[in-house]
Amino acid sequence: MIFAKLDWLFIMSVTEFPPLLSEDDLQKYKVPLRWRDRCAAYFALHQICLIRQSANSSVSCKHDKHSWEECENLDFIRRQKELKETKEQQRAQM
Incomplete structure (x- = not known):
């Protein structure tokens, strides 16, 4: 069950991403x-x-x-x- 895998989600606020869920x-x-x-793990818990x-x-x-x-929100940031770093690398290569 998802709670057994991700019970630490209830204890702490989001400072890092949870482990990825398997396709199953x-x-x-x-x-x-x-x-x-x-x-997706947080979404599943919410559902x-x-x-x-x-x-x-x-x-x-x-x-x-x-x-x-x-x-x-953290994932968006x-x-x-990553996009900013990629653009900077492309500018440096030109």
């Missing part, structure tokens, strides 16, 4: 292609929480959603830095 896990937790990135919330309205998924959004 991505299919098992029905992660859409759009969200199959470095933060599982939403399912629990639909069964029990006292469950709150705010923390899971925040962790997923924070991870997506990482990709922007």
Whole structure:
């Protein structure tokens, strides 16, 4: 189960990316292609929480959603830095 693999996600805020989910896990937790990135584990946890919330309205998924959004933001910043470095390398080669 995903909780056994990623139980450390509940303890800490997002400072590093979680381990990538296997293709089997991505299919098992029905992660859409759009969200199959470095933060797919957080997405899967959020989706599982939403399912629990639909069964029990006292469950709150705010923390899971925040962790997923924070991870997506960090990934965006990482990709922007990579793009900037790539452009600088291309300029240096000219």
